[in-house]
Amino acid sequence: MFSIDTLVRDNIRNMVPYSSARDEFKGEAKIFLDANENSLGSSSSPPYNRYPDPLQDELKHALSQIKGIPSEHIFFGNGSDECIDLLYRAFCRPGKDNVIICPPTYGMYEVCARINDIAVRRAQLRGDFQLDLQQIEKLIDENTKIIWICSPNNPTGNAMARRDIEIVLNNFEGLVVIDEAYVNFSKHKSFTLELGEYPNLIILQTLSKAWGLAGLRLGMAFASKEIILLYNKIKPPYNISEASQQMGLEALKNINYVNEMTREIVELREQLLSRLKRIQVVLEVFPSETNFLLVKFADPLTVYSSLLTKGIVVRDRSNFVLCERCLRVTVGTASQNNELITALSQIST
Ligand SMILES: Cc1ncc(COP(=O)(O)O)c(C=O)c1O
Structure with missing residues (x-):
């Protein structure tokens, strides 16, 4: 009891x-x-x-x-x-x-x-x-x-x-x-x-x-x-x-503004997810019910430091159990997401 x-x-x-x-x-x-x-x-x-x-x-x-x-x-x-x-x-x-x-x-x-x-x-x-x-x-x-x-x-x-x-x-x-x-x-x-x-x-x-x-x-x-x-x-x-x-x-x-922002973040998340899936260095993007995406790369540390040289900081989760080779990316504004996608597409395998 x-x-x-x-x-x-x-x-x-x-x-x-x-x-x-x-x-x-x-x-x-x-x-x-x-x-x-x-x-x-x-x-x-x-x-x-x-x-x-x-x-x-x-x-x-x-x-x-x-x-x-x-x-x-x-x-x-x-x-x-x-x-x-x-x-x-x-x-x-x-x-x-x-x-x-x-x-x-x-x-x-x-x-x-x-x-x-x-x-x-x-x-x-x-x-x-x-x-x-x-x-x-x-x-x-x-x-x-x-x-x-x-x-x-x-x-x-x-x-x-x-x-x-x-x-x-x-x-x-x-x-x-x-x-x-x-x-x-x-x-x-x-x-x-x-x-x-x-x-x-x-x-x-x-x-x-x-x-x-x-x-x-x-x-x-x-x-x-x-x-x-x-x-x-x-x-x-x-x-x-x-x-x-x-x-x-x-x-x-x-609250109305919060609901608006939330809807927009969810929309931006789904767009980012499908764009990330088409990037060469991305191995997998996990579905998300949050304001971030967990993304698997062949070489996450190279991706991490290469993003950093472009002024973009994401979270390295690659040493977490089950998240091997993964980085965690917060959903940004439309233009921040564009910059992220451009930076990622410039990294070659
Ligand atoms: C699952 C989870 N719980 C709690 C927190 C922390 O929330 P707060 O800013 O209210 O301390 C975080 C922050 O990232 C989180 O991811």
């Missing part, structure tokens, strides 16, 4: 959280002398001398309207990367617990595990980049706390089969995290619709990709109220800056 109370680390269950000035008094007042802020003003314009809302109520309300998910099921992190790290701190006992990742996948699941002294078990994806359920099952033991599933996956670009994810959710008694950083570019539906079904489900999304706000560092976790309460209990008191909250709130009004 799944129980958050038994899953959470004892020290986290038993601790008293920090209570900030803004936690203790939230209302309007004439004079605020409770937080040791600079009462005279700010060195910046607009001024930022006041601490931000620790729980980002307005931002959550706006996101809640867009996603159709109540605010109590939303956590904002300083990028999804903070949402990842905090899960280790809440649930995984250093030196004792383990998590399962499905490589090749996003690197921070492993990096945060190492920082928190948590063992990482690898259920490598199958040759078709789908989950290897048998391997996952074999790796689970009583100290396995989290299974990380990235869908659509970075760097392979594909979404995991929905049925496979459901099997993991139904059979694993720890937490299942589905990282949906690229979900806007996918034809697959988000698992946020299933939140009520699975108490062990955590979905990560981010405003860094489709929303074009990577510089603001706004990542989200959607989960049960109990899990969100734990996130709030252990997070740094003011983890989302006032500037990020304000600009995030403004940006959330531009």
Whole structure:
């Protein structure tokens, strides 16, 4: 039986959280002398001398309207990367617990595990980049706390089969995290619709990709109220800056523009995919449900450095398992993609 109370680390269950000035008094007042802020003003314009809302109520309300998910099921992190790290701190006992990742996948699941002294078990994806359920099952033991599933996956670009994810959710008694950083570019539906079904489900999304706000560092976790309460209990008191909250709130009004950009990126991705397939040095282009393409070359390192001489930088993923000889290319603007194609067609085998 799944129980958050038994899953959470004892020290986290038993601790008293920090209570900030803004936690203790939230209302309007004439004079605020409770937080040791600079009462005279700010060195910046607009001024930022006041601490931000620790729980980002307005931002959550706006996101809640867009996603159709109540605010109590939303956590904002300083990028999804903070949402990842905090899960280790809440649930995984250093030196004792383990998590399962499905490589090749996003690197921070492993990096945060190492920082928190948590063992990482690898259920490598199958040759078709789908989950290897048998391997996952074999790796689970009583100290396995989290299974990380990235869908659509970075760097392979594909979404995991929905049925496979459901099997993991139904059979694993720890937490299942589905990282949906690229979900806007996918034809697959988000698992946020299933939140009520699975108490062990955590979905990560981010405003860094489709929303074009990577510089603001706004990542989200959607989960049960109990899990969100734990996130709030252990997070740094003011983890989302006032500037990020304000600009995030403004940006959330531009959903039509985001949908337009997303449609265009998907179109540009499909064009780029078919053009890349016709390039001599390209061996294979993998289908993608993201804003990037994984491309296999006969000689990726020569391609990488040759692109660099033309001022084009892509990501070398050739030393990742299953991505041998592959580079990862973000979808650019139409003219950036043209430059990329021209540069690639000038490389001879
Ligand atoms: C799968 C995945 N998750 C999370 C992130 C990081 O997101 P954020 O910018 O919100 O920290 C990335 C960034 O590339 C990613 O590829």
